[in-house]
Amino acid sequence: MAVYVWVAQGRAGEMKKGETEAVNEAAVRTQLRRQGLKPARVKEKPKDLLEMLPLRGSVKGKDVVIFSRQFSTMISAGLPLIQCLDILASQEQNKAFARIIRNIKEDIEGGSTLTDALKKYPKVFDDLFINMIAAGEAGGILDTILNRLATYLEKAMKLKRKVKGAMTYPAVVLFVSFAVITLLLVKVVPVFQSIFAGMGRELPLLTQSLIDLSSFVSNNSLYIVGAMIVAVVALVKFYQTDKGRYLFDRMVLKPPVIGPLMRRVAIAKFTRTLSTMISSGVPILDGLEITSRTAGNKIIEKALMETRKNISEGKTIAEPLAATTVFPPMVVQMIAVGEATGSLDSMLTKIADFYDDEVETAVASMTSMLEPLLMVFLGGVVGGMIVAMYLPIFQIGSIVG
Numbered sequence: 001m002a003v004y005v006w007v008a009q010g011r012a013g014e015m016k017k018g019e020t021e022a023v024n025e026a027a028v029r030t031q032l033r034r035q036g037l038k039p040a041r042v043k044e045k046p047k048d049l050l051e052m053l054p055l056r057g058s059v060k061g062k063d064v065v066i067f068s069r070q071f072s073t074m075i076s077a078g079l080p081l082i083q084c085l086d087i088l089a090s091q092e093q094n095k096a097f098a099r100i101i102r103n104i105k106e107d108i109e110g111g112s113t114l115t116d117a118l119k120k121y122p123k124v125f126d127d128l129f130i131n132m133i134a135a136g137e138a139g140g141i142l143d144t145i146l147n148r149l150a151t152y153l154e155k156a157m158k159l160k161r162k163v164k165g166a167m168t169y170p171a172v173v174l175f176v177s178f179a180v181i182t183l184l185l186v187k188v189v190p191v192f193q194s195i196f197a198g199m200g201r202e203l204p205l206l207t208q209s210l211i212d213l214s215s216f217v218s219n220n221s222l223y224i225v226g227a228m229i230v231a232v233v234a235l236v237k238f239y240q241t242d243k244g245r246y247l248f249d250r251m252v253l254k255p256p257v258i259g260p261l262m263r264r265v266a267i268a269k270f271t272r273t274l275s276t277m278i279s280s281g282v283p284i285l286d287g288l289e290i291t292s293r294t295a296g297n298k299i300i301e302k303a304l305m306e307t308r309k310n311i312s313e314g315k316t317i318a319e320p321l322a323a324t325t326v327f328p329p330m331v332v333q334m335i336a337v338g339e340a341t342g343s344l345d346s347m348l349t350k351i352a353d354f355y356d357d358e359v360e361t362a363v364a365s366m367t368s369m370l371e372p373l374l375m376v377f378l379g380g381v382v383g384g385m386i387v388a389m390y391l392p393i394f395q396i397g398s399i400v401g
Contacts, residue, residue: 002021002022002023002024002044002045003019003020003021003044003045004019004020004021004022004025004028004042004043004044004045005017005018005019005042005043005044005045006018006019006020006028006032006039006040006041006042006043007039007040007041007042008032008037008038008039008040009037009038009040010036010037010038011036015040016037019045020032025042025043025044028042029042058094058096058097059094059096059097059100059123059124060094061153061156061157062157063092063094063097064124064125064129064153065150065153065154065157067088067092067097067101068146068147068149068150068153069146069147069150070088071084071085071088071146072143072144072146072147072149072150074087074088075142075143075146076143076147081108081114082105082108082109085101085102085104085105085108086105088101089101089102089105097124100121100124103117103120104117104118104120104121107120113137114133114137114142115130115133115134115137118130118133126294127290127293127294128273128276128277128290128291128294129149131277131282131286131290132145132148132149132276132277132280132282133145133146133149135280135281135282136280136281138281139281141281144280145280148276148279148280149276151276152272152273152276155272155352155356156269156272158356159265159268159269159356159359162359162360162363163261163265163359163363165363166261166363166366166367169367169370169371169374170370170374173374173375173378174374176378177374177377177378177381180378180382181381181382181385182217184382184385185213185214185217185218186214186217186218186221188389189210189211189214189385189389190214190218192211192389193211193214193215196211196392201392201395203391203392204388204391204392204395206384206387206388206391207388207389207391207392209388210385210388210389242298245298246298246299246302249297249298249299249300250298250299252297253297253299257366257369257370258366260362261359261362261363261366262297264355264358264359264362265355265359266295266296266297266300267327267328267331267351267355268351268352268355268356268358268359269294269295269296270291270295270300270304271331271348271349271351271352271355272348272349272352272356273287273290273291273294274287274288274291274348275344275345275346275348275349275352277290277291278344278345278348279345279346279349284311284317285308285311285312288304288305288307288308288311289305289308291304292304292305292308299326300326303321303324303326303327306320306323306324307320307321307324310323316336316339317335317336317339317344318332318333318335318336318339321335331351334347334350334351335347335348335351
């Protein structure tokens with residue numbers, strides 16, 4: 001239904017304005033006459049300019065978390081579904097997300113289920129979200145499901161922030177190191193080169209090597225930048241292929257410090273996701289399929305899909321998980337116990353909580369270890385360049401002395 005703006009004359013001759021949602025203009029005029037008003041002008045409300053803008057990338061995870069939490073609270077309080085969505089749309093500050101919520105409300109008013117309405121926005125609501133909402137609608141526990149979703153999304157965002165925080169400091173230090181080294185090679189070393197050229201003496205090997213490197217960088221800067229851009233584009237394109245993603249994800253799990261951290265992150269995410277879905281009534285096979293797609297690592301995804309295939313053939317969960325050799329024995333044993341005792345969802349939650357703590361500890365230890373190493377690296381490179389520049393001066397000083 002569209003929204004119409006109207007101007008009408010009241011019983012006392014006063015002019016009134018307003019907005020009405022209706023099927024067409026005739027329906028608005030009929031409704032106004034029933035209220036004792038004489039329609040003067042009725043037209044469809046022009047669409048907001050924001051509605052013409054694309055939605056891609058405009059809704060953040062935090063918006064979905066807040067939406068889920070508030071939606072759950074209102075449903076629990078007994079408010080009708082349409083009224084909940086109307087309130088959420090009116091108070092949402094993200095215009096793009098507010099428009100999506102209004103569209104969902106209109107779809108439901110037109111006869112769609114909440115699940116079908118959410119499926120139209122896969123970039124905002126993923127498979128996990130939609131399948132859990134479907135389970136909540138079928139079981140009449142939509143408020144509980146929304147609350148679980150909000151809790152899951154909050155913990156997933158917290159885990160993501162931890163990993164990002166661990167990677168930010170090394171990335172910044174390496175970027176600063178690269179900038180400083182480039183500046184020294186392009187601006188500082190050529191000044192010393194002109195000074196050494198008038199000395200007429202053979203330069204030390206370290207100094208000459210640095211001057212040669214500086215000359216190469218200065219004379220071929222455009223080619224170097226172009227090669228770097230081509231290399232980055234090629235790597236991104238290769239990563240987007242299945243083979244590239246698989247090789248990259250396998251390499252990520254192998255390094256001494258980063259590997260164990262990324263493995264813990266993947267296990268925490270897998271167990272948290274599967275626990276949330278099983279406790280919400282999603283079938284185990286569907287849960288494993290969705291969990292594999294949201295694992296964020298092709299190695300984990302392949303292991304979970306192999307496990308799903310074996311379960312469909314009648315095996316338990318723990319046995320094929322152990323055969324993949326991707327998951328630690330402790331995880332497999334705890335899942336086996338949970339499966340045997342009928343408390344798989346709670347056991348998976350305990351594993352996720354344990355690995356969340358493990359990730360926090362690993363991030364703290366990695367940060368404390370990388371800080372001095374990066375400082376030593378930066379100091380060693382810059383210090384070595386300074387020593388190389390001053391070596392000829394020291395030699396002259398020793399000769400004069």
